[in-house]
Each structure stands twice: as structure tokens, then as C-alpha cells.
Amino acid sequence: DGGITQSPKYLFRKEGQNVTLSCEQNLNHDAMYWYRQDPGQGLRLIYYSQIVNDFQKGDIAEGYSVSREKKESFPLTVTSAQKNPTAFYLCASSIGMLGNTEAFFGQGTRLTVV
């Protein structure tokens, strides 16, 4: 079955630690996205990529980094510079850029700072 896989489902981070969230898709989509969701709020865009080896900052990129070395993969690193990383992180992909096409979402990773 085609889809987007995020791992792990739950992740715990100590203060000052970098952690990497995995996102893999087998939909052959060019565009991939990372969103952050906090309780009672909508999704906010962290980073997006329209093509391999290229990515752009979203609205809340500070403290995060990404790479897009393969079409199928778009990992997100939450660095120690992100002061409030506890949140639900969602990865998505689309055939073209969003707006004209629907987004397909993974099941999310819940990150907690301990």
C-alpha cells in the first residue's frame, strides 16, 4: 500500500539533545512538508521541499533542520536551539505544491521533552 510512514510514534528528548524524526513516502510525490501541531491550534509549517536537494523554510523554521537527499525521505531534526519542542509533528506529501492538490499525511510523531 502507498502512503507516508513516520517514525517513531513517540519520542522523548532530554534538554540540549538533538533528535531526528523520520518521514518516508512511497507515493512518488515530489513535494514534502513538515508541520507542527500544538493543542488547540492549527498546523504550522516548519519546512517544505518541492524537489530533491532543495527545501525552503516555513513559518516556524527556527530550531529545526531538514534534508532531502532522496525523493522518498524528508527527515526533520529538532535541535537544542528549539526552546519549546514538545508538540505533535506531522509529515505530509503532495503530487504538486499544495493549494491545487491534496496533502497526504503520516500518522505523526509526538515529541516530549523530559
Add this chain to the structure above:
Amino acid sequence: SQQGEEDPQALSIQEGENATMNCSYKTSINNLQWYRQNSGRGLVHLILIRSNEREKHSGRLRVTLDTSKKSSSLLITASRAADTASYFCATDPREYGNKLVFGAGTILRVKS
């Protein structure tokens, strides 16, 4: 910045009743989309309506778009307990490029 705002924030109805959720936005858009999110899960796309469309149907879903009022509504008819979820509208503001901006969502609870 948050472009879309859903109303109400929460809605509780009995199974079989209709549920209506509204979304208002601030700037001109190309398209508007609705998504559903079950608790603790990813979002699932429900419907996309283009700025030149006024109404669209998909099964028990009916979406309307009024660009003059910058608003959209999602109607779920004959609701079921399985419809319990959060519902989000997402817009692609013309000045924002081809990216989606999500509202804070409406939490729908359907009681059986």
C-alpha cells in the same frame, strides 16, 4: 499567521443529526480544503473546492464557498459516531505561494 478560523470550536450532536462547521479566512485564496483528524492521528483530506466553485458534494459531505464573504461551510449529513473527529479548513492565500494555512479546527463529537 493563521488564515482560517473555524466556528464553532466544539460541537456535540446526536447520531443521525446534521453537523455544520464554518470557516472564515482573511485574504483572497485560490482553493480551500477540508481535512479530518481523528484523535492523535494524521489528517485525512476530505474535499477541495476551487475559488470559482460555490458548492461541492462528496458522499455525506457538502461544502460551500462564498468568496465575497470569505467563508466556507462543511455540512455532514446523517452523522455517525465514527464522524467524531477534529475538522480543519485549509486555504492557500494568493500572496503565500502554493502552501496551505490551517485553521485551529472544530472538534465534533457525535453521541450514539
